[in-house]
Amino acid sequence: MFPRQADDHVIASVYAEFVHRRGWLKPDHVLTGEAYEALAGRVRQWAAVDRTWAEVTAEFGSPSVLFGGNNPLYGKTLAYLTEDPQRPMVVFHLWNGSEPGAEAWPPEHQQPLLLAVRCGRGSFSGSSTFTPEGERRKPTIGDPCPAQ
Numbered sequence: 001m002f003p004r005q006a007d008d009h010v011i012a013s014v015y016a017e018f019v020h021r022r023g024w025l026k027p028d029h030v031l032t033g034e035a036y037e038a039l040a041g042r043v044r045q046w047a048a049v050d051r052t053w054a055e056v057t058a059e060f061g062s063p064s065v066l067f068g069g070n071n072p073l074y075g076k077t078l079a080y081l082t083e084d085p086q087r088p089m090v091v092f093h094l095w096n097g098s099e100p101g102a103e104a105w106p107p108e109h110q111q112p113l114l115l116a117v118r119c120g121r122g123s124f125s126g127s128s129t130f131t132p133e134g135e136r137r138k139p140t141i142g143d144p145c146p147a148q
Contacts, residue, residue: 012067013077013091013118021085027064036082039090043117044129051114051131053078056092063092072096072111091118095137 019025031039039060046059056078057063068076078092094112098104115134130138 013079013089013093016065016067016079017089020081020089023085025065027081028062028066030064030083031080033082033084036080036087039080040119043090043119047114047117047129047131049131050133053094053112053114056094056114073107075112088119093118
């Protein structure tokens, strides 16, 4: 569902959800219940247009958990959560890279692009809202698996 370069952060966020539900995750900070409800209630509509890392953090503040570093040349995943492990995490998946067949380094973008937001229980695809850029970059079933 994501470009190859996004795999590590996407997978880490899934593991983090598992760990959070068991009360083992130690986030940098948590949202109040009210702030979480406001975020979760509008994030799907907000992600219906293309966004960048700077726009996500300007709108929602620093994440509870950052998967990946602070270097804007690399993709990352931002998770927002409350202390209540029964509330699902709100997860922003950001990617930075190049078009297929182009030079891989440096990436084409000055900062990561938002590809999708995940919020809610259920299947990965069912809980994900893709931005237009995310829809455009989704691999298709017929795409060859890139070499590792």
